[in-house]
Amino acid sequence: xxxxxxxxxxxxxxxxxxxxxxxxxxxxxxxxxxxxxxxxxxxxxxxxxxxxxxxxxxxxxxxxxxxxxxxxxxxxxxxxxxxxxxxxxxxxxxxxxxxxxxxxxxxxxxxxxxxxxxxxxxxxxxxxxxxxxxxxxxxxxxxxxxxxxxxxxxxxxxxxxxxxxxxxxxxxxxxxxxxxxxxxxxxxxxxxxxxxxxxxxxxxxxxxxxxxxxxxxxxxxxxxxxxxxxxxxxxxxxxxxxxxxxxxxxxxxxxxxxxxxxxxxxxxxxxxxxxxxxxxxxxxxxxxxxxxxxxxxxxxxxxxxxxxxxxxxxxxxxxxxxxxxxxxxxxxxxxxxxxxxxxxxxxxxxxxxxxxxxxxxxxxxxxxxxxxxxxxxxxxxxxxxxxxxxxxxxxxxxxxxxxxxxxxxxxxxxxxxxxxxxxxxxxxxxxxxxxxxxxxxxxxxxxxxxxxxxxxxxxxxxxxxxxxxxxxxxxxxxxxxxxxxxxxxxxxxxxxxxxxxxxxxxxxxxxxxxxxxxxxxxxxxxxxxxxxxxxxxxxxxxxxxxxxxxxxxxxxxxxxxxxxxxxxxxxxxxxxxxxxxxxxxxxxxxxxxxxxxxxxxxxxxxxxxxxxxxxxxxxxxxxxxxxxxxxxxxxxxxxxxxxxxxxxxxxxxxxxxxxxxxxxxxxxxxxxxxxxxxxxxxxxxxxx
Numbered sequence: 001x002x003x004x005x006x007x008x009x010x011x012x013x014x015x016x017x018x019x020x021x022x023x024x025x026x027x028x029x030x031x032x033x034x035x036x037x038x039x040x041x042x043x044x045x046x047x048x049x050x051x052x053x054x055x056x057x058x059x060x061x062x063x064x065x066x067x068x069x070x071x072x073x074x075x076x077x078x079x080x081x082x083x084x085x086x087x088x089x090x091x092x093x094x095x096x097x098x099x100x101x102x103x104x105x106x107x108x109x110x111x112x113x114x115x116x117x118x119x120x121x122x123x124x125x126x127x128x129x130x131x132x133x134x135x136x137x138x139x140x141x142x143x144x145x146x147x148x149x150x151x152x153x154x155x156x157x158x159x160x161x162x163x164x165x166x167x168x169x170x171x172x173x174x175x176x177x178x179x180x181x182x183x184x185x186x187x188x189x190x191x192x193x194x195x196x197x198x199x200x201x202x203x204x205x206x207x208x209x210x211x212x213x214x215x216x217x218x219x220x221x222x223x224x225x226x227x228x229x230x231x232x233x234x235x236x237x238x239x240x241x242x243x244x245x246x247x248x249x250x251x252x253x254x255x256x257x258x259x260x261x262x263x264x265x266x267x268x269x270x271x272x273x274x275x276x277x278x279x280x281x282x283x284x285x286x287x288x289x290x291x292x293x294x295x296x297x298x299x300x301x302x303x304x305x306x307x308x309x310x311x312x313x314x315x316x317x318x319x320x321x322x323x324x325x326x327x328x329x330x331x332x333x334x335x336x337x338x339x340x341x342x343x344x345x346x347x348x349x350x351x352x353x354x355x356x357x358x359x360x361x362x363x364x365x366x367x368x369x370x371x372x373x374x375x376x377x378x379x380x381x382x383x384x385x386x387x388x389x390x391x392x393x394x395x396x397x398x399x400x401x402x403x404x405x406x407x408x409x410x411x412x413x414x415x416x417x418x419x420x421x422x423x424x425x426x427x428x429x430x431x432x433x434x435x436x437x438x439x440x441x442x443x444x445x446x447x448x449x450x451x452x453x454x455x456x457x458x459x460x461x462x463x464x465x466x467x468x469x470x471x472x473x474x475x476x477x478x479x480x481x482x483x484x485x486x487x488x489x490x491x492x493x494x495x496x497x498x499x500x501x502x503x504x505x506x507x508x509x510x511x512x513x514x515x516x517x518x519x520x521x522x523x524x525x526x527x528x529x530x531x532x533x534x535x536x537x538x539x540x541x542x543x544x545x546x547x548x549x550x551x552x553x554x555x556x557x558x559x560x561x562x563x564x565x566x567x568x569x570x571x572x573x574x575x576x577x578x579x580x581x582x583x584x585x586x587x588x589x590x591x592x593x594x595x596x597x598x599x600x601x602x603x604x605x606x607x608x609x610x611x612x613x614x615x616x617x618x619x620x621x622x623x624x625x626x627x628x629x630x631x632x633x634x635x636x637x638x639x640x641x642x643x644x645x646x647x648x649x650x651x652x653x654x655x656x657x658x659x660x661x662x663x664x665x666x667x668x669x670x671x672x673x674x675x676x677x678x679x680x681x682x683x684x685x686x687x688x
Contacts, residue, residue: 048229048254050200053222055234060223066357072221074131075197076138079109083128085135086153086165093151093165096173100151102165109137111149116141116183118176127219129189129197131155133162133408138189139182144212146189150174150182154408161408168406190214195303196292199225203301226288226356228254228305255305257285257356259349265372272374280347283307286338289350290314294335295321299558308335309523309555316528317497319471325420325429325464326494328413331405337414339493342460348372369395385452392436401432418459421445427468463494470501478505482513485525496524503532515544523553530556534563538571546576549583557583 057064100113109125129136156162200217232252386392433445517529
């Protein structure tokens, strides 16, 4: 018996050794992924300057008229009698023992509430922030910081439940020590909000003094926020000196949003669905909108017009942000949903449905959908099985269900899905049917749909079971994720999510597929793959990932630099050390202006034996915050924190990939503890 056990043990050791040798051989001879070609919407570099909305309005009066009064126009305004909607007639709001009072003083709008030290004080309202269905207010604090009050004004009518003060976090008990307090970084306008509520934002963050000197060319979202600086266009339009050197095709515009020019949608009489006359040749318009209509992390302090991933990292279909089937859960805006849709795949752009200056729908009610879907087939009871004119007969109620954020702000899912109550019954995902029939179970809705159509609907998106398997750590999760990553017919955002989830299943099966994904045509897939491979030993990671230091998309380069930052320079092949140092320095230096990205630079400085260049890492630079994504990287373990505040049992969890090698996840009792979890690890790395 003992001999048999020893033989089996020896056999197991030999098998493991053989697998290890084969992996080593494979890594030695694998064909490295090719660097993908530059995307159809390349980075736009320009020396043009901003000229202001009024210069544009001289020739574009109709567009300016449509823009006036829009959400873009009213994104931020000086606090005045014309702009303030809230009740400042000594109105009081009480929450958790704090009585806040809104009043007027010396012509100014004021609030008496608890400040950074927890003591009640008077603060002047500088700006309004939005206008409907709610309006927030900005207060200026020392250090150039504009902070958004957590108490907002419900600007809906009284009949809708509005015309009242309310707290944006009604179920939270928040005091001045909590990260959600209005004086903390998570409520800072300069860092969190300004980019999408103004034009030509320059944050001007000083990491030495931890202060802002933020400037904008215009207070709200005007023409040049989307079209780019317009001075060259003005020269071309007015035939000023030098106009003949400007490309007549672009007319001097920094961003030429002309994807719909000459395009027609024709409804096929057989299918009752429309076909685009010419294929969408670029995503310029979608990328411009995605800059602000996506859940994304800003990785650099500067914005250059072009692909959104040149400066930002859009979120994937992560748990707490999206349900397993891709429906919206967290506050993710529209871009991530739209990328999953059949409409996106068919060539639809934002302005096919929305007039881009007023932001209103191009047609009321079902009319906007009937632009591309035949009325005789789809706007009938035979299709939706609801009485014409009822809520159930509205296209958006079935295919774009809404979820309410910020207490009073309903936003629609842009995935344009077929309702799947059958999935809800199995995976506990939401469905539009039960949104209306709240007292009915999912099984009831699934049976109704089956009776109407004779089968369970399939829809366009086919990855709910896969993402659910990954989230529940099912035994077949790895196989499902690999199949999804390989399936080029599925939306790229879903494939990228699969690549990201595979970080938990690095094996002989997943490693070749992830390595191949490093050369995928979509930058989201490449970015997710390089992050998933970050826990490989340095020499393996270098061989697979270092070509992406020359990727055409800057965010991919930056994530690759972050993954490789812990590799000691002496472990880089001698002939490549100079290029490696140059690329890493140029890439990571851009992070320094962003307060939450400085740990990446610090780790790189340490690995290069330059702890004092450009600035010595210290406890002051180690300030971090939950709700903010930051990164640290020791030798071969990726520490990519998404220190998002989420409820888990009795405590709150710093979620993210934390010390993957030891599988530890820090659990905290307060939001500030989450910050300490992250900071303590960063400080240990900086000071060792």
